[in-house]
Amino acid sequence: MRVLGISGSLRRDSYNTKLLRAAGELAEEHGAEFKVFDGLKAIPPYDQDDDIGAGPAAVARLREAIADADAVLFATPEYNSSIPGVLKNAVDWASRPLATSPLRNKPVAVVGASTGMFGAVWAQAELRKVLGATGARVTEVELALGHAHEHLDPTGRLADPAQEEALRDSVRVLVGEPENAEVAA
Numbered sequence: 147m148r149v150l151g152i153s154g155s156l157r158r159d160s161y162n163t164k165l166l167r168a169a170g171e172l173a174e175e176h177g178a179e180f181k182v183f184d185g186l187k188a189i190p191p192y193d194q195d196d197d198i199g200a201g202p203a204a205v206a207r208l209r210e211a212i213a214d215a216d217a218v219l220f221a222t223p224e225y226n227s228s229i230p231g232v233l234k235n236a237v238d239w240a241s242r243p244l245a246t247s248p249l250r251n252k253p254v255a256v257v258g259a260s261t262g263m264f265g266a267v268w269a270q271a272e273l274r275k276v277l278g279a280t281g282a283r284v285t286e287v288e289l290a291l292g293h294a295h296e297h298l299d300p301t302g303r304l305a306d307p308a309q310e311e312a313l314r315d316s317v318r319v320l321v322g323e324p325e326n327a328e329v330a331a
């Protein structure tokens with residue numbers, strides 16, 4: 147089981163990237179391989195004229211990384227009540243061509259962190275909507291980490307055991323998703 151992590155923040159000390167890495171450690175405890183996608187900043191603005199074949203190199207990398215993963219975990223910040231433009235842009239690229247998009251039927255989950263009290267809930271809702279439109283299988287995971295600067299310790303671990311347990315539950319749902327789908331099929 148390979149899980150790809152995508153953080154919607156490019157910031158070096160991003161709380162969302164820290165949350166993603168914390169989730170990755172828990173996924174590894176559940177036997178999954180976890181990798182964070184590090185090429186978001188290199189992805190050019192979506193232009194349908196450039197969307198030919200494998201697309202620009204940075205886009206091809208993203209599409210391959212998603213295709214190679216059994217599941218994708220997104221951690222998104224909230225920018226002005228929505229998802230960061232870089233993340234929407236990357237999902238737009240990954241969504242094409244619709245019939246062969248690596249996101250199609252891919253189990254995905256969304257978590258988020260913000261320094262405000264609501265933990266990027268609106269951004270998460272938007273991202274789930276967008277991912278649903280791409281044909282991804284959006285799992286029923288919701289983890290909103292508000293006041294992230296108070297809850298992530300300097301090593302990037304969740305200080306509160308209850309929050310770590312909630313993150314573990316989210317990871318468990320995502321890691322179990324392909325199995326659940328096979329059973330349901």
Ligand SMILES: Cc1cc2nc3c(=O)[nH]c(=O)nc-3n(C[C@H](O)[C@H](O)[C@H](O)COP(=O)(O)O)c2cc1C
Pocket residue numbers: 155156157159160161162163223224225226227228259260261262263264265266
């Ligand atoms: C352009 C911009 C817009 C923001 N808008 C929101 C917002 O709508 N809601 C919110 O809770 N936080 C908002 N914030 C604060 C972010 O939650 C905070 O900067 C957070 O640390 C970003 O995530 P990161 O640490 O992963 O980079 C905004 C920050 C920026 C830079």
